[in-house]
Amino acid sequence: MHPQEWMSVEPPGLYCKPADIYIDPMQPVAHAIVTHGHADHARSGHGTVYASDDTIAIMQTRYGEEMAEKTLGLAMGEIKQFGDPDDPVLISLHPAGHILGSCQVRIEYRGKVLVVSGDYKRRPDPTCDLFEVIPCDVFITEATFALPVFTHPPIEHEIDKLLTSVAVFPDRCHLIGAYALGKCQRVILGLRNAGYSKPLYLHGALIKLCDFYQSRGIELGKLIPVSEVEDKKTLTGEIVIAPPSALADRWSRSLPNLRTVMASGWMQIRARARQRLVELPLIISDHCDWPELLQTIAEVNPQEVWVTHGREDALVHQSTKMGYTTKALRLIGYDDEDETG
Amino acid sequence: MQAFSNLLEQLYYTSSHNAKAALIIDYLTQTPDPDRGWAIAAIAGTLRFDFFKRNTIKQLILERVDPVLFDMSYEYVGEMSETVAHLWPESEKQDQPLPLLSEIIDQFASASRQSVPSILAGYLNSMDAAQRWALIKLGTRGLRVGVSARSIKQILARYGDKPVEEIERLWHGVAPPYTELLAWLEGKAEAPDISDQITFSPVMLSHPLAIEDVLPWQCKQWQVEHKFDGIRVQLVIQGEDKALFSRNADDISHTFPDLLEQVSGEAVIDGELLVMHDGNVAPFNDLQQRLNKKKPSKKLMQTHPAGLIAYDILKLDNNSLVDLPLSKRRTYLLDWVKEQSSQRIKLSDTLNAESEEALRSLHQHASDDLAVEGLMLKRVDSIYTPGRPKGQWYKWKRDPKLVDAVIMYAQRGHGKRSSYYSDFTFGAWQGEKLLPIGKAYSGFTDEELKKLDNWVRRNSMGRFGPVREVKKELVVEVAFDAVHPSTRHKSGVAMRFPRINRIRWDKPASEADTLDNVMDLIER
Known part of the structure; x- marks a missing residue:
């Protein structure tokens, strides 16, 4: 089943219906996956939070032990089953290279794979694992620095x-x-x-x-x-x-x-x-610059690219030119131009 | 060029005036002639020609970058030179040092039009992003590094330990690369001789009036005149040599030959340029037809003849009058105007205001004449002092007109406001529909700008290229000087100098003004 049938943008954020779970929701929800600890992705007040151990620890450092009713740490690559056991959604976390604890989310359902990049970068960073290229049908990429004027020096x-x-x-x-x-x-x-x-x-x-x-x-x-x-x-x-x-x-x-x-x-x-x-x-960034965004799309080589928060237009244009079916997801609420760049 | 690029880079990121001055003085000390003089010219805005047109740069970059991506980048960065500096493909770094600034200037000055693009591309290839930025800024004469023409003179005065007035006096008689001027500043030569040149003299400016400034009102101390709604000019006549300068010292003689024909003698006159029909002064709208026409047609000069309302005199028959009090200068001015015996050279009349009430009443009625935008109050004992001396001259503009309008579209600003949504199109109601009635870019504080920017991002409904359409929910009180009927705008009105007076976060859009309300403010 095409991921657009089971993945949608709802007011709180990106939502996977068959697993009844949100990714980086802006408002308190029952089940949330949090990709990393930056305040515009990690909010307090959710029912259950699924995240890397480091991200959970960071959230507790920032918001206190009571930041969610329940927390569940996932190891990188560990597959967790959600939804109907006879029609399961398989979810796993993989390194995103953005900050300590940051990860991408891989979601597999009825034979199709969707990957949410979260925020990510490709440069080596001694504080976190290197971004992992995960083959998928739909790749949802961030677009914080998605203009060709952005090329980060070493x-x-x-x-x-x-x-x-x-x-x-x-x-x-x-x-x-x-x-x-x-x-x-x-x-x-x-x-x-x-x-x-x-x-x-x-x-x-x-x-x-x-x-x-x-x-x-x-x-x-x-x-x-x-x-x-x-x-x-x-x-x-x-x-x-x-x-x-x-x-x-x-x-x-x-x-x-x-x-x-x-x-x-x-x-x-x-x-x-x-x-x-x-x-x-x-110019020190924890995101991809323009060449790295393009390099990543080419390496992941998905069927479709969905682009979220940032300068979506330019990346949609370029990714389409590269031959990928591409669309912009208008997610509201992420600080697309704040201090986390 | 390397040193110049470093200087610009440092000036750009330095905020304090003192620190900027120190950087420039250090550069003047380290850099030989003629490079340093060219740098001064570039900063002061006195380079006489563009090395290349903005369009040339645009063509070059579009040969190298996807046009769609270029547009998006430009819209985001908000500045052409920086956009190109970043987008230009980086080539193998060459070890050769860059040529001198003066060599680059000479090369562009002598280049044929066809060869300019390839010379420019050659340089851009051999430079890094910061140098590309500097070259494009230099070549298009838009430095904007926070050093004004005025402050560069003050910095030169400091460098040479000379009074700034001396530099102002000489400034328009010397030309880049200012070798003589710099030699004089360093005590190595006499002051440059400028006696045989037609030059612009720096003008005296007024402060906006707060009525307390002139209270208690003593009418004997003040000369009251109309503030005309034209453009301030300086007329310099030396027999057959004549020139007309704008108040920024741009020579605009070629645009107004019909005015220069009317005058004779030997004088420097300060006055207001306006269109005049048989001695009647026409409103600014008429003058607008004449502005920026490099060579006006005969017909245009007949239908829109240029005239001058003279209000001060700086020089007569080779005698400088600037040190005389205004009352004295005025007698010389009267004589000069009489001698011209032209219907299009008029004296700015003085007005009687014997009491504070009379003054207020004059102010209220000043704009009954459409060519007038308020009052000027000048101390009768004021000597003519370049710059904006305190307590001497005041302008008292008529009260602005106000309407409550609804923000409809927003666009990112440029320069200092790059990447903020700071340009707003606002509208008034016609029935259930909003019609755009104007655009405003100013009037708000930096703090308010941030809030507006944030509001636009949260309430955006769609995009048309760089323009964002927003929810029709935010009301602003717009102040403007006048509104005219216009066939160019769908709403049928055109505003003069609209700015945002207040943001009405509290007011529902449905209560904003109607187009009829705005039409009622048109003066006929």
């Missing part, structure tokens, strides 16, 4: 830009805006891999998740909460990391002689950086 290149700036402006405090989950830890690891061994200073909102990463064996080096620094003037010449919203916030005014930095795929567009008064934009 992260080493961007970290090098940052370290050069730190060397050229030794009298300034570099404040990096980075999303608390995923981006922050990737920037820290990028700095460590480039040989930066000094302590890094963190905004309070980043500490719990960094602790969680460290507890999963991801070594982030010495991290010091800014709140524990008595004389903020001593942060001159140091690197501070904060959520993007804190860049222009009162919080940042206590820091000496700021140079504002932002780590995001959006930083490729100059005006985006200017609008946030960013002086040093770092």
